[in-house]
Amino acid sequence: MAEGWVEFLQTLLPFILVGFGAQIIDGALGMAYGVISSSLMLALGVPPKAASASVHAAETCTTAVSAISHVLHRNVDWKLFWRLMVPGVAGGVAGAYFLSNIDGDLVKPWIQAYLVGIGLWLLWRGFRYPPKPRDARFVAPLGLVGGFLDATGGGGWGPVVTSNLLIQGSAPRYTIGTVNTVEFFLTLAISATFLVHLGWETFTTVTIGLLIGGVIAAPMGAWVARHVPAKPLMIMVGFILTLTAGYGALRSLALIG
Incomplete structure (x- = not known):
């Protein structure tokens, strides 16, 4: 019995560490939990x-707490919320359905390439931080694409949608609050779609580990956000994501051992 528990904890530990690290970064930047975890x-x-x-x-779980917090602090632009939520959920469900019905080995190199792209984008954003203000024009198409990419790539809603809206000139407070609130409904819809098509057996040790690590790290993200400047942190995340996803892509294509 004891040996079984030790083996279970050894299996669980890497995913606890992944969830912990990803949540620290997400708490500091308001994005990148999904892409870091997936990579x-x-x-x-x-x-x-x-x-x-x-x-x-x-x-x-984590986005539910975040959404409640943003609503209570009146950080949500409800007009923007509805413009993002409907196409975002539609894109997320479509992406989860697509990923559920395709061979994982076939799609893995493309997902890794997408994550490399997000990593390079974060690097570029980091070196150009803060972005120049512009008028926000594209919302619904952005939500649709962001939701689809988030489901198929295991993350990307924050880097794609938040970054793009900020680049377009949206107010940071309401952009981050609204996008994070929409993310709860997006993740709920994507999880339900995976549950229908893949069953409960998909949510195993990996899920438990991510939850434990995320819960432990959640209070620390605010401390990191307060003491570490956003620019070097974003550059670091972009570098780590590009490196890990690039290595995975090369392995998937059998270009390295």
Whole structure:
């Protein structure tokens, strides 16, 4: 019995560490939990379907707390919320359905390439931080694409949607609050879609580990946000994501051992 528990904890530990690190970064930047978690789990050998399903199941809890906090602090632009939520959920459900019905080995290199792209984008954003203000024009198409990419890549809603809206000139407070509030409904819809198509067996040790690590790290993210400047942190995240996803992509294509 004791040996079984030790083996279970040894299996659980890597995913606790992944959830912990990803939540620290997300708490500081307001984004990147999904893409960091997915990139590291794919590097650990977790199949794309299980990685994305587990990330979104864990995020359902963390985004619920975040959404309640933003609503209570009146950080939500409800007009923007509805413009993002409907197409975002539609894109997320479509992406989860697509990923559930395709061979994981076939799609894995493309997911890794997408994560490399997000990493390079964060690097570019980091070196150009803060962005120049512009008028926000594209909201619904952005929500649709962001939701689809978030489901298929295991993350990306924050980097894609938040970054784009900020670049377009949206107010940071309401942009971050609204996008994070929408994310709860997005992750809930994506998790439900994975549950219908993949079953409960998809949510296993990976999900438990991510939840434990995320819960432990959640209070620390605010401390990191307060003491670490956003620019070097964003550059660091972009570098880590590009490196891990790039390595995974090369392994998926059998270009390295």
